[in-house]
Amino acid sequence: MWRWLAEAMAVAAKDLRTEFRTRVAINSLGLFALTVLAAVSYTVGPYRIAAEDRPFLLAVLLWIVIFFAALAGLDRSFVKEEESHTAPLLRLAASPSAVWFGKLVFNLLVIYMLMAILVPLYCILMGYTIVMVWEFVLILALGGYALAVITTIVAAIIARALTRGALFSVLSLPLLLPLMIFLIQGTAGVAEGMPEVVSSTVRAVLSMGGIMTIVSAALFPVVWSD
Amino acid sequence: MADGIRVSFSDVAKRYDLRVVFRSVSGEAVPGKVLVITGPNGSGKSTLLSILCGLLRPTRGEITYHEDGHVVERDAWRRHLGVVAPAMAVYEELDAMENLCFFARVRGMGPAEDRCRECLELVGLDPDRRTPVRGYSTGMAQRLKIAQALLHDPALLFLDEPGSNLDPAGKDWLENYVGGLEEAGKTVVLATNDRREMEWGVRHVALAG
Amino acid sequence: MEWIVPKLISEILKWVLLVWLAVVIVAAFLYVQPAKSFIGESSRIVFFHVPMAWVAVLAFLVSCVTSVMYLRRRNPKDDIRASVSAGLGLLFAVLATTTGAVFAKIMWGAYWNWDPRQTSITILLLIYAAYLALRGAIDDPERRASLAAVYAILAFVTVPFLVFVVPRIYWSLHPDTIINTRGANEFDSRYTQVLMASLVGFTGLYVWLYTIGCRIETIRQRRRQEVL
Numbered sequence: 037m038w039r040w041l042a043e044a045m046a047v048a049a050k051d052l053r054t055e056f057r058t059r060v061a062i063n064s065l066g067l068f069a070l071t072v073l074a075a076v077s078y079t080v081g082p083y084r085i086a087a088e089d090r091p092f093l094l095a096v097l098l099w100i101v102i103f104f105a106a107l108a109g110l111d112r113s114f115v116k117e118e119e120s121h122t123a124p125l126l127r128l129a130a131s132p133s134a135v136w137f138g139k140l141v142f143n144l145l146v147i148y149m150l151m152a153i154l155v156p157l158y159c160i161l162m163g164y165t166i167v168m169v170w171e172f173v174l175i176l177a178l179g180g181y182a183l184a185v186i187t188t189i190v191a192a193i194i195a196r197a198l199t200r201g202a203l204f205s206v207l208s209l210p211l212l213l214p215l216m217i218f219l220i221q222g223t224a225g226v227a228e229g230m231p232e233v234v235s236s237t238v239r240a241v242l243s244m245g246g247i248m249t250i251v252s253a254a255l256f257p258v259v260w261s262d
Numbered sequence: 263m264a265d266g267i268r269v270s271f272s273d274v275a276k277r278y279d280l281r282v283v284f285r286s287v288s289g290e291a292v293p294g295k296v297l298v299i300t301g302p303n304g305s306g307k308s309t310l311l312s313i314l315c316g317l318l319r320p321t322r323g324e325i326t327y328h329e330d331g332h333v334v335e336r337d338a339w340r341r342h343l344g345v346v347a348p349a350m351a352v353y354e355e356l357d358a359m360e361n362l363c364f365f366a367r368v369r370g371m372g373p374a375e376d377r378c379r380e381c382l383e384l385v386g387l388d389p390d391r392r393t394p395v396r397g398y399s400t401g402m403a404q405r406l407k408i409a410q411a412l413l414h415d416p417a418l419l420f421l422d423e424p425g426s427n428l429d430p431a432g433k434d435w436l437e438n439y440v441g442g443l444e445e446a447g448k449t450v451v452l453a454t455n456d457r458r459e460m461e462w463g464v465r466h467v468a469l470a471g
Numbered sequence: 472m473e474w475i476v477p478k479l480i481s482e483i484l485k486w487v488l489l490v491w492l493a494v495v496i497v498a499a500f501l502y503v504q505p506a507k508s509f510i511g512e513s514s515r516i517v518f519f520h521v522p523m524a525w526v527a528v529l530a531f532l533v534s535c536v537t538s539v540m541y542l543r544r545r546n547p548k549d550d551i552r553a554s555v556s557a558g559l560g561l562l563f564a565v566l567a568t569t570t571g572a573v574f575a576k577i578m579w580g581a582y583w584n585w586d587p588r589q590t591s592i593t594i595l596l597l598i599y600a601a602y603l604a605l606r607g608a609i610d611d612p613e614r615r616a617s618l619a620a621v622y623a624i625l626a627f628v629t630v631p632f633l634v635f636v637v638p639r640i641y642w643s644l645h646p647d648t649i650i651n652t653r654g655a656n657e658f659d660s661r662y663t664q665v666l667m668a669s670l671v672g673f674t675g676l677y678v679w680l681y682t683i684g685c686r687i688e689t690i691r692q693r694r695r696q697e698v699l
Contacts, residue, residue, distance in 0.1 A: 193618050210626060262317065
């Protein structure tokens with residue numbers, strides 16, 4: 037079991053190393069997020085939305101930016117392996133579950149890095165006050181995980197298709213919409229300080245993340261091997 | 263020491279939707295011998311190799327790996343084999359040492375730095391081990407692919423035009439090395455159009471094309 | 472002579488289906504009085520909208536089950552079943568959405584308000600569209616079949632969250648009477664009779680279209696690929 041973990045971490049470390057040297061995914065995600073943030077901040081800003089609407093609408097905008105930034109870059113780890121023709125040797129060297137978990141960890145780290153920079157910036161620029169801060173962090177962490185799990189398996193699927201283009205977004209969105217709805221509600225809840233909403237969100241996101249983890253771990257070998 | 267791995271395949275066919283690559287190919291690769299697969303361009307040598315090493319599923323046919331008298335499960339094939347092929351690349355952004363250490367780790371060998379250096383020395387890449395692969399010549403990249411295939415000392419080797427991009431000294435080295443593999447009881451499957459490489463093996467499978 | 476009997480039965484069933492649906496349509500307009508809590512004649516749309524939504528979900532279920540079967544047995548027929556069902560599911564989902572939007576306009580003044588049921592059917596539509604887009608993007612039949620099957624299963628797993636969790640959180644415009652037994656008091660027995668009959672009829676329609684679709688697709692595949 038520890039050997040498997042070491043193998044998965046080797047995959048994650050390799051992806052991180054190559055990503056830092058080329059910075060493609062980071063650029064796509066980062067640039068997208070910052071551009072949209074700048075646009076939203078400029079057009080909407082901290083003053084345009086009425087006080088009673090702020091918790092909800094600002095939650096909506098935040099998660100839209102995060103999700104679409106994710107869709108801009110998270111397919112990279114699988115698509116690149118196929119495009120550079122490094123996938124066959126990886127298939128022969130690594131066990132499928134190690135590849136799945138390693139790439140999941142990589143995507144997760146990318147999302148968390150994105151959130152670490154984007155969320156504080158967003159709150160400052162948009163004047164988003166959060167009442168339940170630790171719960172907010174929890175929602176971000178759980179939501180980020182669920183997002184990573186879903187995008188990882190979808191990325192693995194589209195990497196094996198011919199015309200990738202918009203396919204990643206098209207396939208991910210129906211699976212991500214329920215998650216997004218929960219997260220928006222939960223974030224509105226932490227902004228206003230409504231514990232019941234927060235706890236139901238946490239439960240929903242946790243179960244969604246859990247189920248998608250099990251299902252994608254089971255189905256990944258089918259997608260990865262021919 | 264283990265008996266080595268025997269690969270037998272019968273009535274293997276591959277079709278991609280409308281295009282039939284080959285209809286019925288059979289043969290056997292045994293330890294201590296080189297099985298040579300030949301055929302004109304486009305006859306499916308690389309496809310057959312991919313099928314035999316488990317990367318592709320055949321449309322029809324059986325492939326069986328035998329080791330010490332029992333059958334090896336398909337999921338376990340990859341542990342026993344190494345592959346060198348034009349269509350399979352190593353990581354350009356990493357250097358040779360990082361590439362090999364990655365493959366070692368991911369095969370469950372740990373970082374295995376000594377073993378990696380050993381393989382690099384074997385193919386003559388040790389001086390360049392810290393240069394990113396992106397900066398390699400095609401010949402150096404080919405040597406790295408060979409090193410990668412030998413890393414875990416597999417009993418079975420699939421070589422798809424392994425001499426391509428190698429200089430004459432490199433080709434000589436490779437011929438010697440494959441001879442050594444035969445003596446060591448390894449099983450080698452070689453797909454090639456090169457006249458000289460074709461001589462390395464006694465058993466042949468010819469694809470019609 | 473054995474094959475004649477099943478053929479005869481399916482011929483008979485086809486005509487039964489035709490008559491059944493014709494009766495349902497006529498009954499929807501002439502046999503039943505409009506329900507009291509609905510505006511004007513708009514309650515009649517329920518006889519069509521609900522069965523269509525039901526078939527859209529049924530088709531999805533069939534797609535997913537056959538996808539699981541394909542991954543287990545690797546029988547190309549299961550892949551055909553999954554894709555045919557998905558195509559039909561898309562059709563009925565579009566119909567359900569349109570009839571639902573018309574109904575919403577009459578009852579609440581707006582074509583679309585994103586209440587949970589409308590959201591759910593939209594997501595189902597997106598899932599179908601995504602599934603078919605994925606199929607269109609892969610050439611190799613075996614890979615197309617297995618990747619599509621994986622996606623169908625993934626999509627299926629997210630559905631419980633939509634159907635059960637989202638409505639609980641949201642206040643809903645949708646008449647709970649559709650699924651809730653509480654509403655049975657609102658409608659007279661004629662209403663429920665026609666509604667049930669329509670459900671059966673539409674399910675029959677789906678089964679018929681599904682059978683034809685599978686047959687066509689099987690023949691098409693056989694013609695495309697020369698025997699190996």
